Amino acid sequence: MMNSGSVKHLAGHPFDRRDFLKVLGWGGAAVALSGCGNGSVEDGKETVVSYVETNDYMIPSISVYFNSTCAQCDAGCSITGRIREGRVLKLEGNPNSAINRGKTCGLGQAGVQHHYNPDRVREPLLRNGDQGEAITWEKAYALIAEKLNGVSGEEIAFLTGGVSGHLKVLLGNYLDSFGSKNHFVYEAVGPAVLRAANKKSYGVEMPRFNINKAKVVLSFGADFLGAWISPVHFSQQYAQFRKGVDGQRGVLVQIESKMTLTGANADRWLVVRPGTEGILALGIINALGTATGDIAAAVKGYDKARVSKDTGVSAEQIDKIVALLKERTPSLVLAGSAAEGYAHGSQNAAAINLLNQVLGNVGKTVEAAAVVPFPQMAPATGNTFALKTLNDGLNAGKYKVLFSYAANPVFTAPGAMKFKDNLAKAGFKVAFTHYLDETAMQADLVLPLDSALEDWGTQVPEYMAEGAQINIQQPLMEKLHANTRGMGDILLALIKLRRADDYKKYDDYYAYLRAAVLQNKGALGGGVADDDTFWNETLSKGIIKLASAAHALSGKAGAAGLSLPAPSAIDAQYPLQLIPSVNASLRDGRNTNQPWLQESPDPLTTIVWDSWVEIHPRKAAELGIVEGDIVEVTGKNGSIKVQAYLFPGIHPDAISIPLGRGHEALGRYAKGYGVNPFQILDMVFDKETGELALHETRVKVSKTGSRVIVVKDEGPAGGSQMGKKIAARLPSDKVKLSEEVYYVG
Amino acid sequence: MQRFLRLSVLLLGLFAAASSYAADAPPPALTTEDDLGPAIEQPIEFPHFRHAGDADKGGMQINCMYCHTYARRSLVAGIPPIQKCIGCHQSIESVRETPRIKKLFEYWDAKKAIPWKKVHDLPDYVRFSHERHIKRFIFQLNRPVQEVCGYCHGNVKEMTVARRSKLLSMGWCVSCHQQDHPVTDEGGTPIGNQAYWYSMHKPPVDASGIIKAKGPNDCSVCHK
Ligand code: SF4
Numbered sequence: 001m002m003n004s005g006s007v008k009h010l011a012g013h014p015f016d017r018r019d020f021l022k023v024l025g026w027g028g029a030a031v032a033l034s035g036c037g038n039g040s041v042e043d044g045k046e047t048v049v050s051y052v053e054t055n056d057y058m059i060p061s062i063s064v065y066f067n068s069t070c071a072q073c074d075a076g077c078s079i080t081g082r083i084r085e086g087r088v089l090k091l092e093g094n095p096n097s098a099i100n101r102g103k104t105c106g107l108g109q110a111g112v113q114h115h116y117n118p119d120r121v122r123e124p125l126l127r128n129g130d131q132g133e134a135i136t137w138e139k140a141y142a143l144i145a146e147k148l149n150g151v152s153g154e155e156i157a158f159l160t161g162g163v164s165g166h167l168k169v170l171l172g173n174y175l176d177s178f179g180s181k182n183h184f185v186y187e188a189v190g191p192a193v194l195r196a197a198n199k200k201s202y203g204v205e206m207p208r209f210n211i212n213k214a215k216v217v218l219s220f221g222a223d224f225l226g227a228w229i230s231p232v233h234f235s236q237q238y239a240q241f242r243k244g245v246d247g248q249r250g251v252l253v254q255i256e257s258k259m260t261l262t263g264a265n266a267d268r269w270l271v272v273r274p275g276t277e278g279i280l281a282l283g284i285i286n287a288l289g290t291a292t293g294d295i296a297a298a299v300k301g302y303d304k305a306r307v308s309k310d311t312g313v314s315a316e317q318i319d320k321i322v323a324l325l326k327e328r329t330p331s332l333v334l335a336g337s338a339a340e341g342y343a344h345g346s347q348n349a350a351a352i353n354l355l356n357q358v359l360g361n362v363g364k365t366v367e368a369a370a371v372v373p374f375p376q377m378a379p380a381t382g383n384t385f386a387l388k389t390l391n392d393g394l395n396a397g398k399y400k401v402l403f404s405y406a407a408n409p410v411f412t413a414p415g416a417m418k419f420k421d422n423l424a425k426a427g428f429k430v431a432f433t434h435y436l437d438e439t440a441m442q443a444d445l446v447l448p449l450d451s452a453l454e455d456w457g458t459q460v461p462e463y464m465a466e467g468a469q470i471n472i473q474q475p476l477m478e479k480l481h482a483n484t485r486g487m488g489d490i491l492l493a494l495i496k497l498r499r500a501d502d503y504k505k506y507d508d509y510y511a512y513l514r515a516a517v518l519q520n521k522g523a524l525g526g527g528v529a530d531d532d533t534f535w536n537e538t539l540s541k542g543i544i545k546l547a548s549a550a551h552a553l554s555g556k557a558g559a560a561g562l563s564l565p566a567p568s569a570i571d572a573q574y575p576l577q578l579i580p581s582v583n584a585s586l587r588d589g590r591n592t593n594q595p596w597l598q599e600s601p602d603p604l605t606t607i608v609w610d611s612w613v614e615i616h617p618r619k620a621a622e623l624g625i626v627e628g629d630i631v632e633v634t635g636k637n638g639s640i641k642v643q644a645y646l647f648p649g650i651h652p653d654a655i656s657i658p659l660g661r662g663h664e665a666l667g668r669y670a671k672g673y674g675v676n677p678f679q680i681l682d683m684v685f686d687k688e689t690g691e692l693a694l695h696e697t698r699v700k701v702s703k704t705g706s707r708v709i710v711v712k713d714e715g716p717a718g719g720s721q722m723g724k725k726i727a728a729r730l731p732s733d734k735v736k737l738s739e740e741v742y743y744v745g
Numbered sequence: 746m747q748r749f750l751r752l753s754v755l756l757l758g759l760f761a762a763a764s765s766y767a768a769d770a771p772p773p774a775l776t777t778e779d780d781l782g783p784a785i786e787q788p789i790e791f792p793h794f795r796h797a798g799d800a801d802k803g804g805m806q807i808n809c810m811y812c813h814t815y816a817r818r819s820l821v822a823g824i825p826p827i828q829k830c831i832g833c834h835q836s837i838e839s840v841r842e843t844p845r846i847k848k849l850f851e852y853w854d855a856k857k858a859i860p861w862k863k864v865h866d867l868p869d870y871v872r873f874s875h876e877r878h879i880k881r882f883i884f885q886l887n888r889p890v891q892e893v894c895g896y897c898h899g900n901v902k903e904m905t906v907a908r909r910s911k912l913l914s915m916g917w918c919v920s921c922h923q924q925d926h927p928v929t930d931e932g933g934t935p936i937g938n939q940a941y942w943y944s945m946h947k948p949p950v951d952a953s954g955i956i957k958a959k960g961p962n963d964c965s966v967c968h969k
Contacts, residue, residue, distance in 0.1 A: 047862060052828065
């Protein structure tokens with residue numbers, strides 16, 4: 001609750017957009033509604049604080065709206081925040097963005113809980129033994145300068161999540177200032193293998209996928225309605241696809257080993273043996289019979305009988321898919337994260353992409369994406385390969401100073417990588433962070449960041465929907481905590497310590513951003529507008545749309561170098577394949593401390609606030625497991641104990657545990673809820689890209705003897721209730737939980 | 746979040762003067778001693794009588810809505826931003842050194858908000874709209890501003906800091922909403938064109954040709 005002390009004066013630029021943000025508005029002090037007596041309830045007790053100064057459009061009880069960009073994931077949806085009395089209340093999609101057209105996903109909605117989160121770090125903290133001691137920013141900057149003193153560029157490393165826009169430029173310049181090339185970009189669940197495969201198949205890492213133009217979509221584990229690349233965008237395309245092109249309703253066939261949200265929406269869902277997606281793709285090419293030359297030669301061995309035996313997909317199903325693909329063009333084939341996650345992930349993706357080429361989809365439903373004509377602002381992407389390189393360097397004691405921003409490898413790196421131990425070998429670790437997450441807990445200096453709704457920035461989405469666009473991030477309200485700083489402001493302050501002359505003209509990151517945008521006014525579509533007009537319009541739109549050329553697309557990769565391994569034999573000791581699933585709300589777990597995300601039920605299992613392991617009912621019966629059994633999932637790299645959920649949408653030889661939970665830090669809504677499957681992943685890497693093969697972990701499952709009631713939205717009988725009599729209604733005080741009957745498959 | 750409900754001078758209504766249109770209905774209860782709210786000490790003893798009072802009593806006769814500018818546009822009437830006070834007072838030298846004005850400038854110079862105490866408070870489950878009442882009585886029926894504000898706020902132009910002088914209970918609100926009020930021919934109000942009769946039939950037109958109807962009395966009008 002605000003009080004008068006938080007009301008600030010405007011910075012002295014009348015009617016500037018920023019100024020309004022510097023004024024905190026109307027707020028009553030503590031409210032105690034003392035009952036419902038006659039007449040007024042609290043006369044003379046509450047304080048009513050008026051503005052000191054305000055713009056005319058700020059009217060108490062009337063909302064104003066400002067555009068910004070969602071920072072909950074990297075898809076870059078544009079948002080419109082509703083602000084009243086100086087407080088942001090609700091986020092909606094900005095209708096003018098081609099990416100999300102006025103919509104957001106549930107994860108995006110929870111953005112306000114990131115901003116108002118009670119566990120945000122509020123002061124710079126310096127390690128003192130086990131404690132973090134609050135220090136001033138001046139001291140923090142001085143400390144960094146001191147630690148960098150006499151350290152060479154090679155001894156400094158900067159770890160980040162995906163970054164783009166001016167922040168990336170500034171970061172690059174900062175690293176330059178001490179001659180370091182060690183920028184490691186790490187996204188725990190980014191589509192790194194797919195990027196590399198796309199580059200080979202289409203000539204670009206991230207083409208546009210026109211789901212809306214396809215008459216049939218064949219998706220190999222691409223959860224485009226849930227968590228894949230740009231889910232809000234794809235969901236809207238999907239709606240158009242379902243309405244149909246030329247009156248023909250699109251047909252979705254989803255092929256995967258574990259049902260995703262997209263799989264649950266498919267017309268036909270086919271379970272495939274984990275890792276054999278590529279074989280199935282080649283089998284389909286073979287069965288289509290239209291390929292010629294080297295492609296025909298490459299798929300020759302993949303006859304239906306063999307493919308069906310390898311993949312577990314029946315010859316009849318293959319025939320049906322082939323018939324569908326022949327009957328309906330254009331189609332679209334998607335290689336999703338499920339296909340990528342193997343030691344031969346690149347090959348899987350290449351085989352699937354090849355199917356697009358054979359079907360003639362390249363240039364139709366797979367199109368070149370528009371490029372932002374400022375390559376220095378394009379998103380820096382990366383995955384576990386980068387982390388591994390950093391990890392090796394840390395292990396060898398190469399780094400004296402390590403910065404980390406927007407990445408939490410202590411939580412997301414496979415436990416076997418021993419990242420936490422290696423991190424300890426870095427001399428001085430600085431974490432720029434919103435929360436004390438697992439990585440920040442290891443840092444020597446923790447610098448608290450402004451929330452995404454308080455900070456300035458630009459963002460360039462990796463997946464461009466239509467034209468190229470640069471997204472604007474701007475504060476929707478005054479900062480909640482006086483001692484947090486924007487990442488841009490921190491970088492600017494740090495770079496000023498090294499290149500004062502170049503940067504002294506910028507008071508803050510806002511000034512830098514404004515100057516940088518105005519400098520390129522022409523290229524950014526500003527035309528002849530004067531600076532203030534263009535800048536204000538840009539902020540008001542929240543998006544800079546750019547006229548730009550598209551990448552060239554090539555669709556002639558052919559089958560050269562394609563070779564898929566035979567499906568791996570079942571490991572006697574660890575007979576099950578672990579699929580760590582990426583769920584639409586929690587993704588890699590960076591947002592788990594937003595309670596709405598914990599509270600919103602998983603779309604397929606309806607479970608809340610906890611992890612679970614999905615086991616096929618047949619496998620469960622074999623192992624004597626019923627729903628709610630706490631089972632131990634053991635692999636070569638450790639074990640975790642988790643409640644069992646019997647799920648028919650999974651291959652019987654696989655089990656699945658969602659990612660994102662099992663935090664040991666981060667905050668009160670995350671810590672101690674569920675388990676973290678990252679910790680037990682096997683260190684298997686994609687052979688071509690060196691990225692972690694997320695689905696290659698082999699495990700066994702054993703009962704521990706304890707059992708719990710799974711907390712979920714569906715009834716205790718789950719899906720098995722269908723077609724049966726409705727259970728007798730009992731008053732809740734009569735239900736004996738110990739006698740409840742569970743679903744036993 | 747319904748902070749607006751707790752904001753500032755909250756009430757204003759349909760009351761006393763309505764009786765002139767409804768000769769047959771009993772007049773609303775007169776303000777009694779019991780209705781008088783507690784005297785409230787404010788950070789600055791703001792003299793309403795000086796600003797809004799009649800000229801012959803030394804007042805400036807400033808329209809209530811000049812300062813409480815949000816009232817006609819919003820649920821809440823609002824306390825004006827200090828900037829508004831300063832707008833005039835920076836050029837009124839004669840009172841510049843008086844204790845109250847000195848205090849005002851202290852707040853302004855420090856850019857600190859004045860922690861006014863709320864005088865008219867309603868429970869959070871009541872949604873009262875100043876805008877609606879002002880549009881109806883001031884702009885549609887052309888009643889004098891001070892009279893209209895006074896229905897709920899009493900005779901503020903004779904007060905120093907405001908003091909509640911009406912009960913502001915639900916019964917008290919309803920006592921006015923139950924009266925017959927003149928409405929437009931279509932039965933609408935200027936905002937949202939909401940019909941004043943809820944029983945599906947138009948009330949009879951009386952001898953003078955004026956159509957009258959009661960104020961809104963759906964629960965949901967005030968309890969959203
Ligand atoms: S997909 Fe969801 S979380 Fe990601 S940017 Fe869009 S709205 Fe935000």
